[in-house]
Amino acid sequence: MKKTSLLTVLFLTGLVSFGQTPDEKNIKSIYKSALTNSKCYTWLEYLSNDIGSRLSGSTNAAEAVQYTKNQLESIGLDRVYLQEVMVPHWVRGEKETAYILDNKTKTVVPITALGGSIATPKTGITAEVIEVQGIKELNDLGAKVKGKIVFFNRPMDPENVETFKSYGGCVDQRYAGAKEAAKFGAVGTIVRSMNLRLDDFPHTGVQSYGDLPKSEYIPTAAISTNGAELLSKSLKQNPTLKFYFKQSCEQLPDVLSHNVIGEMKGTEHPENIMIVGGHLDSWDLADGSHDDGAGVVQSMEVVRILKNLGYKPKNTIRVVLFMNEENGGKGGAMYEEMAQKNKENHIFALESDSGGFSPRGFSFETDDDNFKKIESYKGLFEPYLIHSFVKGHSGSDIGHLTSTKPLVKAGLKPDSQRYFDYHHAANDKFDAINKRELELGAATMASLVYLIDQNGILTK
Amino acid sequence: MKKTSLLTVLFLTGLVSFGQTPDEKNIKSIYKSALTNSKCYTWLEYLSNDIGSRLSGSTNAAEAVQYTKNQLESIGLDRVYLQEVMVPHWVRGEKETAYILDNKTKTVVPITALGGSIATPKTGITAEVIEVQGIKELNDLGAKVKGKIVFFNRPMDPENVETFKSYGGCVDQRYAGAKEAAKFGAVGTIVRSMNLRLDDFPHTGVQSYGDLPKSEYIPTAAISTNGAELLSKSLKQNPTLKFYFKQSCEQLPDVLSHNVIGEMKGTEHPENIMIVGGHLDSWDLADGSHDDGAGVVQSMEVVRILKNLGYKPKNTIRVVLFMNEENGGKGGAMYEEMAQKNKENHIFALESDSGGFSPRGFSFETDDDNFKKIESYKGLFEPYLIHSFVKGHSGSDIGHLTSTKPLVKAGLKPDSQRYFDYHHAANDKFDAINKRELELGAATMASLVYLIDQNGILTK
Numbered sequence: 064m065k066k067t068s069l070l071t072v073l074f075l076t077g078l079v080s081f082g083q084t085p086d087e088k089n090i091k092s093i094y095k096s097a098l099t100n101s102k103c104y105t106w107l108e109y110l111s112n113d114i115g116s117r118l119s120g121s122t123n124a125a126e127a128v129q130y131t132k133n134q135l136e137s138i139g140l141d142r143v144y145l146q147e148v149m150v151p152h153w154v155r156g157e158k159e160t161a162y163i164l165d166n167k168t169k170t171v172v173p174i175t176a177l178g179g180s181i182a183t184p185k186t187g188i189t190a191e192v193i194e195v196q197g198i199k200e201l202n203d204l205g206a207k208v209k210g211k212i213v214f215f216n217r218p219m220d221p222e223n224v225e226t227f228k229s230y231g232g233c234v235d236q237r238y239a240g241a242k243e244a245a246k247f248g249a250v251g252t253i254v255r256s257m258n259l260r261l262d263d264f265p266h267t268g269v270q271s272y273g274d275l276p277k278s279e280y281i282p283t284a285a286i287s288t289n290g291a292e293l294l295s296k297s298l299k300q301n302p303t304l305k306f307y308f309k310q311s312c313e314q315l316p317d318v319l320s321h322n323v324i325g326e327m328k329g330t331e332h333p334e335n336i337m338i339v340g341g342h343l344d345s346w347d348l349a350d351g352s353h354d355d356g357a358g359v360v361q362s363m364e365v366v367r368i369l370k371n372l373g374y375k376p377k378n379t380i381r382v383v384l385f386m387n388e389e390n391g392g393k394g395g396a397m398y399e400e401m402a403q404k405n406k407e408n409h410i411f412a413l414e415s416d417s418g419g420f421s422p423r424g425f426s427f428e429t430d431d432d433n434f435k436k437i438e439s440y441k442g443l444f445e446p447y448l449i450h451s452f453v454k455g456h457s458g459s460d461i462g463h464l465t466s467t468k469p470l471v472k473a474g475l476k477p478d479s480q481r482y483f484d485y486h487h488a489a490n491d492k493f494d495a496i497n498k499r500e501l502e503l504g505a506a507t508m509a510s511l512v513y514l515i516d517q518n519g520i521l522t523k
Numbered sequence: 524m525k526k527t528s529l530l531t532v533l534f535l536t537g538l539v540s541f542g543q544t545p546d547e548k549n550i551k552s553i554y555k556s557a558l559t560n561s562k563c564y565t566w567l568e569y570l571s572n573d574i575g576s577r578l579s580g581s582t583n584a585a586e587a588v589q590y591t592k593n594q595l596e597s598i599g600l601d602r603v604y605l606q607e608v609m610v611p612h613w614v615r616g617e618k619e620t621a622y623i624l625d626n627k628t629k630t631v632v633p634i635t636a637l638g639g640s641i642a643t644p645k646t647g648i649t650a651e652v653i654e655v656q657g658i659k660e661l662n663d664l665g666a667k668v669k670g671k672i673v674f675f676n677r678p679m680d681p682e683n684v685e686t687f688k689s690y691g692g693c694v695d696q697r698y699a700g701a702k703e704a705a706k707f708g709a710v711g712t713i714v715r716s717m718n719l720r721l722d723d724f725p726h727t728g729v730q731s732y733g734d735l736p737k738s739e740y741i742p743t744a745a746i747s748t749n750g751a752e753l754l755s756k757s758l759k760q761n762p763t764l765k766f767y768f769k770q771s772c773e774q775l776p777d778v779l780s781h782n783v784i785g786e787m788k789g790t791e792h793p794e795n796i797m798i799v800g801g802h803l804d805s806w807d808l809a810d811g812s813h814d815d816g817a818g819v820v821q822s823m824e825v826v827r828i829l830k831n832l833g834y835k836p837k838n839t840i841r842v843v844l845f846m847n848e849e850n851g852g853k854g855g856a857m858y859e860e861m862a863q864k865n866k867e868n869h870i871f872a873l874e875s876d877s878g879g880f881s882p883r884g885f886s887f888e889t890d891d892d893n894f895k896k897i898e899s900y901k902g903l904f905e906p907y908l909i910h911s912f913v914k915g916h917s918g919s920d921i922g923h924l925t926s927t928k929p930l931v932k933a934g935l936k937p938d939s940q941r942y943f944d945y946h947h948a949a950n951d952k953f954d955a956i957n958k959r960e961l962e963l964g965a966a967t968m969a970s971l972v973y974l975i976d977q978n979g980i981l982t983k
Contacts, residue, residue, distance in 0.1 A: 094682075094684070095682055098681045098682050098684075099681050099682055221558045221559050221959070222554075222555050222558050222559055224554070224558075224906065224907050224908060224963070226959075259959060260957075260958065421881070421938045421940050423908065446684065447684050448684060448883065448910075448911065450908075450910035450911070451908065451910070478881045478938060480881050480957055480959045480960045480963070481957050481960070484957070497720075497940055497941050497944070498720065499681070499686075499719060499940045500940045500941070503684070503940070
């Protein structure tokens with residue numbers, strides 16, 4: 064008897080005892096399967112090293128759709144299919160260049176265009192710089208920024224233990240800085256990278272011009288944290304220094320792309336749908352192993368583990384690999400549109416989009432009663448060092464799901480200390496992933512999916 | 524008023540309120556100091572990149588003694604001093620070479636001599652190989668290994684979530700494999716590296732010939748996990764293949780070295796001593812940033828934080844940087860010898876020697892009553908994501924402390940998933956350290972030291 068088939072039998076018949084409850088036994092089998100028999104690391108290696116970066120609309124993104132569809136088919140799910148969605152197609156063009164021009168000294172600094180930005184003129188932009196700590200300070204300055212480059216330099220707050228909190232406290236500069244500065248006649252904006260570490264990687268990310276007329280758009284880029292420190296220091300010495308930057312990015316027509324969906328059909332309540340997912344697209348600077356290759360392969364691993372252990376879900380369990388989380392969220396929106404059209408009843412949605420680091424727990428969007436019910440499962444996770452069940456943001460893709468209620472949403476919470484070292488930067492690569500940490504995340508997700516499937520949610 | 528002085532005042536007068544208890548406020552100040560104002564990362568950078576590897580008896584180890592003494596003096600402690608200790612002086616000599624000789628095909632594989640091993644003859648050793656899964660299988664084979672190289676290939680068990688458990692389940696092969704194989708006339712041993720990952724780094728570590736007569740010593744080395752997989756596979760195809768290895772390591776006469784000690788004198792019970800420490804020595808293959816540069820600088824950071832916040836300890840708080848943990852434990856033994864001689868009364872000892880990763884909790888060696896008392900502090904650590912207070916091994920250096928009882932011993936427990944990727948290998952370098960994770964570990968240690976200092980231990 065092969066090891067796998069033996070496990071399956073034990074799983075189904077509950078023959079493994081040693082005083083463990085069925086839930087304890089089954090969760091143990093899930094972690095064992097992930098740590099000794101996983102496919103997620105191999106899948107991620109292919110996504111990262113063979114396909115590479117997967118910005119929406121790129122050929123790599125299309126290749127990732129086909130690859131993950133094929134892999135899900137190979138697991139033997141009940142149904143694997145694609146869901147069509149039109150996505151934005153922004154391209155970076157040539158590598159950006161930038162330097163500080165202090166009297167006659169040029170000091171090159173690393174920048175990267177923000178997603179959705181327009182290009183500079185072909186000859187670039189040269190202008191004086193006004194440093195601000197945020198949009199409020201910009202508003203106070205008002206017309207004084209006219210003709211200048213606005214440099215948003217508020218750093219992520221190192222004091223927060225939760226690094227996502229520090230990100231949330233800063234990211235408005237990146238998302239809306241250009242739009243706000245353009246209103247006062249600035250010619251461009253440079254934003255300090257969302258990175259707690261001092262290094263030379265500029266971090267891209269989406270920005271929006273909002274309802275600004277196209278004629279008023281200004282180019283915007285992120286500068287590395289070391290570059291930001293240097294620029295700030297140089298400005299203190301010479302407030303009239305100039306900054307030069309050049310980028311040739313471009314918004315092309317939308318492209319047809321896809322969400323990838325795989326399903327294990329429910330045996331008792333096939334009409335109740337539970338989803339687990341991550342996003343297939345990444346930024347273009349690296350292969351996006353943490354953001355969100357990890358979440359993609361962990362979600363695939365959840366159904367692989369359950370399938371492999373011979374688990375027959377009560378409810379329909381769906382893995383959803385969303386397209387275009389990074390710069391549009393069109394995949395998440397389309398998934399919800401189709402769910403509404405098909406009158407689907409979702410009871411649970413779980414997203415992994417916080418990196419492939421050691422899992423610490425989950426963040427839940429749900430009512431108090433369901434949260435209380437789920438908190439009662441916490442003890443089952445203790446042997447696996449999972450300790451943090453909190454209320455909070457679940458995930459942006461599943462954020463679109465609003466048509467059925469009550470719906471319990473959850474996000475995997477991995478250790479967050481290193482996440483912003485890599486987020487949206489050229490070092491978010493496969494070698495930054497630890498196989499065991501990735502597997503433990505998948506096992507933690509599969510265990511929660513199992514428990515919710517077994518016990519349902521409160522619908523009152 | 525400078526930020527630091529303001530903090531100190533707030534710390535002492537308890538003016539920061541917001542409904543927090545004094546313990547909550549003080550722990551918050553500790554974490555803030557670590558995350559915004561630390562020196563540990565800079566210290567580690569110097570230890571790792573300017574000094575480098577620090578094997579006992581080396582000039583680098585001596586340089587590290589002077590450097591850390593100087594740095595402790597710069598903090599303004601009440602007393603900083605060295606404690607003399609004679610340490611073993613083993614040197615690796617030339618880089619080792621090894622290959623699999625399969626018919627006429629030579630395949631080079633990465634090996635590293637185990638600490639304390641003898642050299643091979645200058646021309647190396649060539650012999651047939653017998654693979655075993657451990658010492659028990661070796662004993663079963665007995666005289667069949669005569670004239671052969673014994674290849675210990677039991678891998679670390681991937682199923683354990685706690686990687687130290689898997690290490691404990693394997694390390695006897697490395698520590699005692701050569702001694703046991705020599706008894707049956709083997710000519711050498713090759714041991715699979717203690718590494719959960721498949722890669723090309725051989726991991727060294729201490730081994731012992733026990734009470735074997737010197738004339739019966741045989742050379743022993745570790746092979747990388749990829750090398751072990753290849754050797755095992757090749758043996759299955761050709762059981763009579765040969766293995767060649769050559770190493771020129773040597774045990775030189777013992778050398779005078781030092782523990783480095785710094786002290787904040789207790790204001791109420793100066794006779795009660797609390798220590799916090801790590802070990803200054805490292806293996807020679809890399810700069811030992813995780814093992815145990817991290818523990819050294821975190822221990823120094825604990826007293827820097829307390830000193831910087833103006834904290835006046837009730838008991839004497841001592842930072843102890845032990846020499847020679849890796850291959851002899853002479854520093855720990857000497858510290859205890861002097862503690863006995865000076866009739867010192869230790870009440871608490873904390874060691875950090877499990878890497879500079881995100882802290883998860885502590886492992887305690889203590890009686891039930893003290894453990895229960897300390898467990899009551901757990902809630903204070905929750906905002907910092909510290910969740911695991913367990914009974915278990917504390918640390919090898921403080922393991923020597925046995926003269927005063929009751930004595931509470933504790934070891935910092937960082938996330939352990941990546942530890943054995945680096946442990947005793949050439950990649951245990953500064954770039955494998957994350958500044959925030961290192962700082963969080965130091966803050967977690969300082970918070971426990973603060974709580975034990977405030978509340979004492981139960982002496983019954």
